[in-house]
Amino acid sequence: MKKRLALVLWLCCACLGGCWDRVEINDVALVTAVAMDFVSDRAVELSVQVFVPRSLSGGDGGANEAMTLIRSAEGVNIADAMSKVQLKIPRKVFWGHCKVYIYGQELARHGLEEYIDYYARHPEPRNRAFMYVSKGKASELLKIMPPLERYSAEVVRKLSELEVGLAVTLLDLQKMFANPTNAAALPMIDMMKPPKKERPQATNPYLFGTAVFKNGKMIGALSDRTTQGVLWLRDEVSSTTVTIKIKDERGFVSLNPIREKTKLTPLIENGKWKMLVDIETEGDIVQNGTKLTLNTPEQIARAEEGMREDIQTRIRLALSQVQKEFKADIVNFGREFHRKYPKEFAAVRENWDQVFSELEVETKIKAFIRRPGLISVPGGLPEAEVQTN
Template sequence: MKKYMFILIILNFILTGCWDKRELNELAITLALGIDKVEGEDEYEVTAQVVVPSAVSMKDGTGGTAVTLFTENGETVYEALRRMTKVSPRKIYPGHLQMLIIGEELAKEGIGESLDLLARDWELRPDFYVVVAKDVTAREILNVTTDLESIPASKMFAGLKVSEKAWAGTYGVTLDELIVDLISEGKEAVLTGIQLAGNKQIGSTQQNIESISKPAQIKYDNLAVFKEDRLMGWLTEQDSRGYSGITNSVKSTVTSISCPNEGKSTIEVTNFHSKIEGNIVHGKPEVNIHTKAEGNVGEVRCKIDLKNPESIQELEKIYEKEATRIINETIDVLQEKYQSDIFGFGEAIHRSNPEEWNKIKENWDEEFSDLTVNVKVDMKIRLTGTVNSSFLEKIKN
């Protein structure tokens, strides 16, 4: 597997035609970058996670880790990257970057300036994910060894892609998408948080991947709320899921709901579509959110007759009520606590009423905080599984 991974990396260079064989031997292939703010200094600390060719090649494997880290400081990100040539025998090459991790302290001060180089560098493909390190530095995240994927950057990239498809609380944002949100009128940016759970000292050693239960693990957290280019705070898991529902970002997820009498059931959401419509009503902006969802009964922990159409309708109504509650509470948090329109309600007003938007856009923060939002959710349960009623009924009778 390692041999194939290394071959694929080589082929990427050959097929793009950017570099010849001689130049490839002079490049440090960088799959992840971390950018932190140096405490007490007007400098950046930049960390590059670089592939070790001999470690990922089966033929030349040395038994060591598949990546190495280079870290340098600089007044700009560009300067720090160039300064790495003092310690790296090869030039740092980020053309195949998969992950950019921004430190939490830097995010609070503003990420715009630190992204400038990455946005204009012609060697970079802007399809890599951008995340925010929560409660740790970006360097500490990149210093953790991982299993399943020997290259931590690849594990982080694949993990976010899988989580985004299966769980509505995470959201993969590429550099292109982030920049669009940062410069848009009527929409603020969000990024998924990434954390280090466990012992970070052991996490940087080979011991971390030799245990069944890992002393340290990288895990994705909830969404980070931005206003302009500054981190304002963090959403809860429920609010992160609410955001995904509002912005039509749910690909698939599961939701636990109450049964009509007592107990719980779980709905697997297989299809989810939200539409945001902006209007001006009696001279005031207003937004309507209409959500249509389809799903299956995934788990039943209550007494309910799933062969009865009325029971299915009851579950649908309970789901609709719960989803509406989550969406409304998420909107309340953003209006009252952060005053940050991460949903794009302003964009919806702009699309429907460009003239009115031009009148209110300068005061959109205040308008957003008082905005009336009407939410309607429709759920249709399609399947109930291979067992119509839970076998728990017979056990507990």
């Protein structure tokens, strides 16, 4: 009996993994951001931003010590370049904390499909990490020392989490490249002009538009205003301000949409392809630069009409570029047709760019103003000049 018990205990001990393959935190280099730049048709430059733990406690350099360090290397692909970067870092590189991946614009124009596989295949990179295209060289954005956040990756990540523009994760980008429409979009970032010439790196990165891709290659860019139209069509408007002009009135009125819903309804009638776009939004007035009180049904109706016209203008601007100029379906029309008309879509799949550029888009916008704010008359305006009707 004792021998059997000893045998069972031995077998149990043999099955325990223990800590033989442990990696101490002091032996790990935490990557906070990654930048990739084009070198040649056979080489890419990989730059990693690594967090410096001792900077939190002052280190040897005190309060002025950098929070991160940058290491770069060239290779025929990301895996090759990464193996060379590891030679320059005395700790094991760990990708699990990296939430920011930046592609240089030149690399984006040559194509990104080849550079997605490494992050999708490797077990450490996060699928929820945010992806960007930089206006210039991507590695330069890693060197920024922002005055508000600890390092540049924090600034970029928080901008995406605020949803003030297009936000695309690694998982989103994989789905876009696998989409039969062969179109994708990534937010673009650039550096603000530094306030002091002697400190060129003491500045902030910022979002300034959208990079449009077809077949994995960047073919153009959209402005901030056009991007807002794309967000309305994609049902991704979260944090924005709509500034409108009320007909026959001087000044502007600004509103914050608090709820928004976009519904896409594809139709094929008599061989004609058509997309119905129904948008319903509710907003609050945050600034009134007119002489109207905006607290009567008539005045509210005029403001709601201005809001509808502004959204319509943004959508038309977006469709003019993505549908007519780029012929790139980044507004997910193809996905909706594929769901409702799978056989018909399969028949035009190879020619979807042309079908997308020619299909009719009909928009119906319902805009409602729910709250005019804490005051009933324009602030700072003499009562005699206020229009109550």
